[in-house]
Amino acid sequence: MIEADLQLSQSDFKLDTNFSVPGRGVTAVFGPSGCGKTTLLRAIAGLEPAVTGSLSINAEQWLGINGCRTIEERRVGVVFQNPSLFPHLTVQENLLYGRKRLRKVTKPIEKNELIASLEIERLLLRYPRGLSGGEKQRVALGRALLAEPRLLLMDEPLSALDHNSREKSMLLLEKFLQEIDIPVFYVTHSSEEVARLADNLVLLANGAVTDHGSIQDVLGAVDGELSRSDTAFSVIEGRIATKQLPGLISVDCGAGLVLQLPDFTSVSGIRYQPGSGVRLRIRARDVSLCLEQPQRSSILNILPAVITRLAAEPYNGSRVVKLDIAGKQLLSKISEFSVQQLALQEGQSVFAQIKSAALV
Numbered sequence: 001m002i003e004a005d006l007q008l009s010q011s012d013f014k015l016d017t018n019f020s021v022p023g024r025g026v027t028a029v030f031g032p033s034g035c036g037k038t039t040l041l042r043a044i045a046g047l048e049p050a051v052t053g054s055l056s057i058n059a060e061q062w063l064g065i066n067g068c069r070t071i072e073e074r075r076v077g078v079v080f081q082n083p084s085l086f087p088h089l090t091v092q093e094n095l096l097y098g099r100k101r102l103r104k105v106t107k108p109i110e111k112n113e114l115i116a117s118l119e120i121e122r123l124l125l126r127y128p129r130g131l132s133g134g135e136k137q138r139v140a141l142g143r144a145l146l147a148e149p150r151l152l153l154m155d156e157p158l159s160a161l162d163h164n165s166r167e168k169s170m171l172l173l174e175k176f177l178q179e180i181d182i183p184v185f186y187v188t189h190s191s192e193e194v195a196r197l198a199d200n201l202v203l204l205a206n207g208a209v210t211d212h213g214s215i216q217d218v219l220g221a222v223d224g225e226l227s228r229s230d231t232a233f234s235v236i237e238g239r240i241a242t243k244q245l246p247g248l249i250s251v252d253c254g255a256g257l258v259l260q261l262p263d264f265t266s267v268s269g270i271r272y273q274p275g276s277g278v279r280l281r282i283r284a285r286d287v288s289l290c291l292e293q294p295q296r297s298s299i300l301n302i303l304p305a306v307i308t309r310l311a312a313e314p315y316n317g318s319r320v321v322k323l324d325i326a327g328k329q330l331l332s333k334i335s336e337f338s339v340q341q342l343a344l345q346e347g348q349s350v351f352a353q354i355k356s357a358a359l360v
Contacts (some may be wrong), residue, residue: 002027002183005053008065015039015051017204019212023058025199026177026184028215030191030226036188036207041153043186045078046071057151058183077149081156083140085128091139098147109147117176118142134165139170145180152184158193172278173197193237195281220329222311222320223315227331232284232320234330240272248300248356251278255326260300261359284320286331287356289350291342301354304346305330307346310339321350 002022008015015036019029029037036150043051046062046069055063062069064297077098083095095115115121118138122338130137137157144152158166158173177184186197194201194215203211203226210225211218218226219234226232239251244263249272251259259280272278294302314336320342323330332352344350 001056002058003054003056004044006040006051006055008039008043008048010039013039013207015043015207016201017207017209019202019209021200021202021212023183024181025184026197027200028198029185029187029196029200029202029204030194030198031189031204033189033360035202037189039207040204041078041155041185041187044151045076045153048076057301060150061314069314075148075150077144077152077156079137079140079144079149079152079157081159083128083136083138085131085139085143085263087128089127090124091120091126091128091131091275095124095142095146097179098143114142114145114315119172119180132165133161134169136171137161141176149182152180152182153187154184155187156189159188159190170196173311191231191233191283192281194235196279216329219331220322222309222322223313224330227284227311227320227333230285232331232333234282234284236282236328236330238278238280240274240276240278242274251280251359253326253328255328257303257326257328260355260356260360262356280359282330282354284331284333286354287323287330289321289332289334289338289342289344290351290353291350293351294353297353299353300356301352301359302326303352303354305350305352307344307348307350310344310346314339325352 001020005018006015029040031037042048042142044055046063053063060231062074086097118141120135120138123131123135157292158169161169177197188194198215200213201215202209205225211221215235222225236253238251241250241252241258244250245260247263248260249263253259301323305323307321307327308324311320317336318333319336319339321332321334323332330352
């Protein structure tokens with residue numbers, strides 16, 4: 001487990017966080033700009049000397065009554081929004097920079113396998129000035145991992161990339177972060193990145209943790225701060241189906257549930273292979289409800305569902321409804337007027353409608 005109870009007072013900001021998450025997988029730190037996400041990462045890394053409280057990483061005490069481990073003792077890998085590669089070193093020299101400074105290589109990462117998985121073999125003799133933004137980030141990630149960190153911290157690594165570079169880097173991260181055997185903290189304000197990368201979630205607002213836990217538990221809290229916000233969303237996992245409809249990508253989510261979304265191959269140049277796993281983000285505001293199955297509709301995703309929870313109270317004129325669809329969790333945000341007009345209640349059968357364009 002990773003257990004943190006961290007406090008930090010600055011002239012214009014106060015961080016006061018208390019949370020615990022599993023000591024493996026990807027934990028997304030999610031919240032609006034200025035809420036303290038980067039400050040939290042810096043505190044975990046040991047880059048904020050004034051921080052107080054306690055921090056335990058998989059039974060190792062990094063901060064507590066017995067003192068504070070130094071940055072070097074913590075052995076944290078950090079990938080910032082700006083890759084900060086050494087301009088006078090080649091890609092290969094940048095990759096090996098941290099590794100050469102290790103006193104002892106305990107669990108050696110196979111360098112060539114890592115380079116291949118990051119798709120940077122052809123870049124090894126080049127210098128950073130000749131790399132794209134996505135290539136620089138992949139090199140920075142490789143450099144951090146070859147230094148054999150106990151924990152990997154990533155601070156909005158995709159935010160500065162253009163759309164195509166971001167999509168390609170996201171695809172690589174989806175596969176790569178699930179394969180490495182160290183816990184990852186991933187800071188972002190993008191709900192799409194959370195949906196596609198995270199196993200666990202820590203929500204921040206004004207320097208404080210408002211919720212934490214597995215991604216499904218946090219997203220499914222109908223009375224939580226995230227659910228009440230305009231960014232409320234659900235995550236559904238599936239696999240690219242063998243049979244496809246023209247101009248669409250069909251995703252088989254199991255138990256007979258198949259979702260349709262637009263085929264962006266012509267725009268991104270990326271083709272999804274049948275059988276490959278995907279995670280779909282579905283915004284609560286894009287899910288409408290009806291009592292009877294619509295006929296002859298342009299909306300392709302019309303799904304039978306059962307209401308499992310209703311938010312206790314409306315918020316800004318809307319109510320969050322939690323649905324069960326073939327064993328999958330889905331949130332819908334509709335007006336309080338519609339809740340009353342349809343007389344919605346827990347246990348009721350309804351139909352959920354999701355436009356194909358709303359799925360990513």
